[in-house]
Amino acid sequence: TQLLEQSPQFLSIQEGENLTVYCNSSSVFSSLQWYRQEPGEGPVLLVTVVTGGEVKKLKRLTFQFGDARKDSSLHITAAQPGDTGLYLCAGALAFGYGNKLVFGAGTILRVKS
Amino acid sequence: NAGVTQTPKFRVLKTGQSMTLLCAQDMNHEYMYWYRQDPGMGLRLIHYSVGEGTTAKGEVPDGYNVSRLKKQNFLLGLESAAPSQTSVYFCASTLLTGGFRKGFTGELFFGEGSRLTVL
Numbered sequence: 001t002q003l004l005e006q007s008p009q010f011l012s013i014q015e016g017e018n019l020t021v022y023c024n025s026s027s028v029f030s031s032l033q034w035y036r037q038e039p040g041e042g043p044v045l046l047v048t049v050v051t052g053g054e055v056k057k058l059k060r061l062t063f064q065f066g067d068a069r070k071d072s073s074l075h076i077t078a079a080q081p082g083d084t085g086l087y088l089c090a091g092a093l094a095f096g097y098g099n100k101l102v103f104g105a106g107t108i109l110r111v112k113s
Numbered sequence: 114n115a116g117v118t119q120t121p122k123f124r125v126l127k128t129g130q131s132m133t134l135l136c137a138q139d140m141n142h143e144y145m146y147w148y149r150q151d152p153g154m155g156l157r158l159i160h161y162s163v164g165e166g167t168t169a170k171g172e173v174p175d176g177y178n179v180s181r182l183k184k185q186n187f188l189l190g191l192e193s194a195a196p197s198q199t200s201v202y203f204c205a206s207t208l209l210t211g212g213f214r215k216g217f218t219g220e221l222f223f224g225e226g227s228r229l230t231v232l
Contacts, residue, residue, distance in 0.1 A: 002155065009153070033220075042117070042203050042223025043156070088155060090221075100146070100171065101221060103155040 003027060004091055004104035012110045013079055021074045021107045023089035030092050032065055032072045033101065037086040046074075079111045115139050119204050119224035126194045126231045134189040134227050136204030144207045145187040146171070146221070147179060149200040156203065162187055194231045202227045 005024045013019055023032070031050045035043035047056050049065035049072065056063045060083075062075040072089055086108050090101040117138045126132055136145065143164050148156040158171030160179040168179045176198060178190045187206075191198060205221040 004155075006155075035221075040225065042205070042225055043221075044223070045220045048220070090156075100158055100161060101156075103148075103157075105153055105155040 002105055003102045004089055006087075006089055006104035006107050008107060009105065010108045010110075012112065015080055015111055015113045016078050017111075019076050019079055019109070021076075021087055021089075021109070022071070023073065023104050024071045025091060026070065027091070027093070028069050030069070032069070032092070033090045034063055034072070034074055035088040035090060037088060037106075043086075043088055076109075079109075081111045081113045084109055084111050117204055117206055117222050117224040119202075119227045121227060122225065123228050124230070126191075126229065128195060128231060130194050131190070131192050132194065132229075133191075134202055134204075134229075136187045136189070136206075136224060138185055138187075138204075138206040138222070140206060140208065140222065141184070142206035142208045142222070143184075145181065146205045146207075147177070147187065147189045148203045148205065149173065150203060150226070151200050159189065159202075191229075194229075196231045198229065199231045200229060202229060 007022045033048045034046045037043040047063045052067045052069045054065045060077045064073045086106045088106045089104045120135045146161045147159040150156050157173050159177050160171050162168045162181040165184040180188045203226050204224045207219045207221050
């Protein structure tokens with residue numbers, strides 16, 4: 001079972017539509033990150049949220065961290081073909097000698113022009 | 114701006130063969146990680162290192178070994194490859210800015226991945 005559940009797993013929309021991706025867990029995270037990954041490349045960080053209830057905006061992307069720090073959402077306004085990719089949420093946990101990120105399975109987004 | 118470099122990028126192995134994946138970072142990062150990515154399962158942590166000469170097991174360490182003899186390099190070894198190890202492997206590194214904070218990793222910088230197929 002995944003510690004972080006992402007939904008939906010796959011999303012195919014038309015250019016200009018809005019969408020929301022969800023990331024849920026029963027665990028509390030000290031911080032949560034969203035990454036975007038394109039085919040043949042490694043994930044690239046979009047944002048880190050640290051405080052419960054925090055909202056961050058990155059152009060047309062809005063990220064929210066749940067009040068209890070167990071869930072997060074990514075909302076994209078007026079999606080564009082360039083937004084196509086795999087979106088991964090990742091929660092930070094203390095682990096062993098240090099810290100680690102636990103990743104969700106990801107949401108594949110395809111934006112058609 | 115090399116960042117994190119993984120070699121090789123592609124490899125095909127037969128069951129039972131051994132190989133080593135090399136990860137090199139030029140950002141002077143303390144923490145380094147090896148993940149594997151499989152369809153529908155996200156990224157799963159294999160092993161990690163919090164500094165030169167130290168390594169620790171992640172979530173799925175069986176069948177893998179690692180070494181961090183130099184700060185900039187993190188090696189992932191498969192002693193006897195199995196078809197279940199067919200995957201895309203990613204190395205990542207991070208610098209804990211602002212000192213150590215329990216449960217906080219900072220931004221992870223990933224390599225481009227190494228696609229391994231075990232027949």
